[in-house]
Amino acid sequence: MDITKRFSVLLITAITAVSLVSCGQATSSNVSSDSEVSSVTNAKASAWDSLNDAQRAYYKGLEDKGQTITENGYVYVDAKGYVDEWGKEYGDEGIVITSYFGTETIVNVPIEIDDKTVVGHTIDAFRKISKEGNKFDMTFDIKELYYPENFPEITAGIFSLCESLEKIQMPKSQTTIPFACFKHCTSLKEFTCPDGVTVIKQDSFSSCENMASITFNDGLKTIEDDAFVSCKSLEKLDFPDSLESIGIQSFQGCTGLKEINIPSKIDTIPKRAFFACKALEALVLPDNITTINSEAFARCNSLKEIYIPESVNEIAENAFDECDSLTIKGKSGSYAEEYAKE
Template identity: 30%
Template sequence: MKKTKIVAAALSLIVSGGLMNYVQVLSGDTSITAIAATPENYSDGKFNFSLYSDHAVITGSAGKMEELSGVLKIPASAKGAPVTEIGQKAFENAQSISSVSIPDSVNTIGMSAFQNCSITTLTIPDSVRKLDQDCFCECSELQKVTLGKGITSIPEEAFAYCNKLKEIEFKGDIENFGKSAFECCGFETFKIPDSVKKIGSYAFSRCFELVSVDMGSGLEAIDTGAFVGCMKLKNIKFSPKLKGVDNSAFDCCISLEEVKLPASVKYISWFAFRRCESLKSITIPNIDCTIEDHEALGGFTEQTVVCGAAGSYAQEYAKKYGYQFKIISTPSFGDLNGDGAINAVDASEILSIYTRIATNKTKPTSNELTYYDVNKDGAVNAVDASYVLSFYAYNSTSKTKISFTDYMKNT
């Protein structure tokens, strides 16, 4: 059979008879040639653009970069086409501009678009949905940033080395901070939005003025070196959903005096709190929270107190490496976190354990079986959670209170 050749070309992509690039794809008896128009290079005398059939990308100044000064106003259109993107390195090293006015037509700010600029304030409109790597890196005069509702992720080194940046407002639901996103910034306090689930590696490293961090209510992961070298960091409010503390996360936080981890934390990795020489106490409420090596808490002194549950891994760790240990809770049947109450918190923890076991195909720990396998069937699952919730409901509404052990005997 004779092969059929199909040339796919949109007429709208043909620009003034310009040259075109194509990629030929062979599939069985069909050869498809996809044609894409080469953008038209255009200048309005002040700015340069790449023009496409339905949009334009601003690529930089038509003159010398040092001729740009004051407020840089990005045009909303070029030759009738909406400007939707500020291109890669478009205004890198613009050292005489004080701020940028970005129109609502823009949805993307490219890599290093404003790297090493002299802007002092920045407002990103709601229309912008994507920031690329290094977009505002090394803007050493930048002090205040407002991010619109369209931004859901802060990319790698987006604001790194903005050492005067002290204030940032998030209008949208940010989900993660990329690697070194705010490295060497000037924040004194920082409130992580509740929508953020992950802080990338070195995201806040060497923020030398940072004193206080509120990690919000949704954060689950802190990657390697996230706060390494934050030498003034003294106060940390951890997220109740935090799953662990990764390698060197708080290494060399020499002003940190007290750490209270939530019960959700299941592991503390290598060098996590190494060289935290002022640390007086660390509270590890999860009875099965593992501590990967002796350097994880390597900055502690003989006066440092490790606080945790009786029979916990933390207690074994403290004994092994010569730290003082203080019992803050004693787990009991149905109450693994040892807070003295059997309620929805315990039911939630059971479901979390069940999810982990089902997802990772692991087995419950001996402590989990002892305290949370409430019907003693050799498993920790939703059935156990339902027993805990029904007991909680019974004791909350009944005039006669009974123990959980007695409740399970009568069930």
């Protein structure tokens, strides 16, 4: 349906006090005053009105190709036979959100739209898009985003460079924090891992420089390479006992990090794992650690004391480079004592 015609129908519908439907949820059918009619109509029209000419042309092009546009800014397509830009093929039931250009900055991802179940969304669904010639322009204005508990898992890179995002609640179905999922989300302030997550993938939170708090779930097993590089505002890492490994450079450049508890299942401190964590002053390594790799704690300039257990039998020569005030503690006769003397 033509956009202008659709808003005309909406206005007539509101005036006659017929119930309105938005994202599959009916509003009250008892319109009590002209002011209420006006506010509902304006709220729905504002999503389209907020767009520039290039954006309107882009979304009108999607509609011309058979996608459906709702008055509050959701664009969707039938899931049957649909393949997204990553090659993911959806099933025969429900719909896929391909775009959202609404004006809300706090968004609850809908379970249904137009009485149809939402089974996923594309990687750029929550970025406003316009196209001029061969050039795409994408903007992201959402500050908080909340998923329904049983929404399907979200995929790699989906919120990378979304600089306005301050808070997100992922689906409970999530089993990983995907590759580069929140990379360069510079306004993200806090994060809680869903209960089912076992892996935090490479680059997941790299350069989230204002994230001050992360709550890991019980059951997390792996943190991959570069996962938290340059998260400069993190002050504490309270790892769960279930954690088995951390990756190369996983916390490099976390310059505000003051406190770390490393669980007993971890046996290796990888290369540059805590490189340039300049606020770290003291650390106790658990008895299961056997190896401390190259530059693992290099440039931790404030590190004054570290306890290295008897289980450690390999420490890279440059593991503590530029830790000029460091005292290594360990048991007499241990490899740690030998390394310290050398």
